Amino acid sequence: MKFTKMQGIGNDYVYVNCFEETVEDPCGTAKMVSDRHFGIGSDGLILIKPSRVADCQMDMYNLDGSRGAMCGNGIRCVGKYAYDHGIVDKTEIDVETASGIKHLSMKLKDGKVELVTVDMGRPVQTSEIGEPITVDGKEYCFTGVSMGNPHAVVFMDGIKDMEIEKIGPSFEVHEKFPDRTNTEFVEIVDRGHVNMRVWERGSGETLACGTGACATAVACILNGLTDDEVRVTLLGGDLLIRWDREKDTVFMTGPAAEVFHGEI
């Protein structure tokens, strides 16, 4: 199987061009390739497939083999792959995902895609604003936002030193989230800037989560903590998120990069 390793601010996936390859068992393949010791090493697997309704299709799997309906960092890389490898010959494209068709606008540098803006669609509030939750005997408040996949956004100080590997798994499987959840731990810097760490459903702590950054911006705005455009600083870099409230859609802008090609 030929593959390309790509990353969007450090959220790395193994990408397979399914215009040319067939992957029989995507869940098993995701687990195998993601392993950082016995596999290629990644946060999961993304298949780029033909689509009957868009320019191409993104089919994504987490490190544990579970399927993700949407992936913000992944879809920017899908756009870059599609343009740089000639699947499309235009910089405005539509990508089909399990949570609908998303529109991508791509900016080039030296003929290759460098920066991608994605219309991530309508955010859906899935809890009370600042809903109380007890996790491992401690009280927190979260704001639930779906960006096609579930997120619980928790505002707290000291995220740099928090023990995310202890608290993240307990949020992920808490009884309030029957489908498990991605959890974002967020510190406000000012009305246009926040810091965030994420525990991803199915992948654990990752350096970044695009849908998580969008959910975070929406939760910040709903809680009255920021303006409608927010720079989200994650462990792997920054994303610019804007909630266009007139159109009720969220725009995410960030880089996409290829790391290496291989065959396994």
Ligand SMILES: N[C@@H](CCC[C@H](N)C(=O)O)C(=O)O
């Ligand atoms: N890293 C992704 C999100 C991947 C899917 C997520 N773990 C889920 O299961 O919902 C992103 O950049 O959005």
